Amino acid sequence: DAGVTQSPTHLIKTRGQQVTLRCSPKSGHDTVSWYQQALGQGPQFIFQYYEEEERQRGNFPDRFSGHQFPNYSSELNVNALLLGDSALYLCASSPDRVFTDTQYFGPGTRLTVL
Amino acid sequence: AQSVSQHNHHVILSEAASLELGCNYSYGGTVNLFWYVQYPGQHLQLLLKYFSGDPLVKGIKGFEAEFIKSKFSFNLRKPSVQWSDTAEYFCAVRTSGSARQLTFGSGTQLTVLP
Incomplete structure (x- = not known):
């Protein structure tokens, strides 16, 4: 039974660019949440998707957006990247x-933003 | 908004020593509580969780935690640590007011010396 998978594993972007991260949930799961983990910190909740809609959102700007597909997989999009967006992005x-x-x-x- | 405090940022122990990691949260309502562990190079894994019932919860690898509602605490314990327990430990809370998201503490890095 495959667990949660994410791609890519590493990504380097420059300021102002846009990035898309992908997540496939564990088999039997229909809800996907995204978290940002900055270096030396605990994960912070970005948002949760269910039935292809954003159900709850944390304290993140609109530059962070997402999508969920009918097969429950999900994408996280970040526009106009800032240096401070450098972090580990976790899908749950x-x-x-x-x-x-x-x-x-x-x-x-x-994600590393240069 | 709820918050989670892990006061020990880095704990160093010798093998066979006893472990207690502190976790306090700020929320007056109903909570779910979790401890996750992140071994070097691996993803976050669930150690144990409390939803309701017996406040003493047993998890994997000999870990346990006790929910003390009056102290807003959920401390993690292990009677005898092993070198393989070296990892970062995160306490997380989910509240009835924000039932979809986990709020994490900043983590405690545990180093066990052989």
């Missing part, structure tokens, strides 16, 4: 059970 999947589900994390995509 879970089944849709309110307040009783467990989120399982992928290996992350390391």
Whole structure:
């Protein structure tokens, strides 16, 4: 049973560019959440997708957007990249059970903005 | 907004020593509590979780945690650590007010000396 997978593993971009990160959830999971983990910090919640819609959003600007596809996979898009966007971006999947589900994390995509 | 505090940023122990990592959260309502671990070069993995019931929770690899509601705490313990426990440990909380997202602490790096 494959766990959560993410691509690419590493990415280098320059300021002002746009980036797209991809996530495939664990089998049987229909909900995808995205987190940003800066160096030396814990992950911070960006947003969650369910039924192809953004269901909840953390304290991130509109430059961060996402999409979920009918097969439950998801993309995270970041526009107008800033140096401060350099971080590990984590995808987590879970089944849709309110307040009783467990989120399982992928290996992350390391984004470096130069 | 809820927050999670992990006061120990770096803990160094010798093998066979006992471990206790502190975790405190700020939220007065119903919570779910989690401990995740990130071994070097690996992704975040769930160690244990508390949803309801017995406040003493047992997880994988001999770890346990106790939920003390009056102290807003969920400390992680292990009676005898091994070199293989070297990793970063994250406490996370999910609240009834933000039931879709996890709020993480900043993490504790545990180094176990052989």
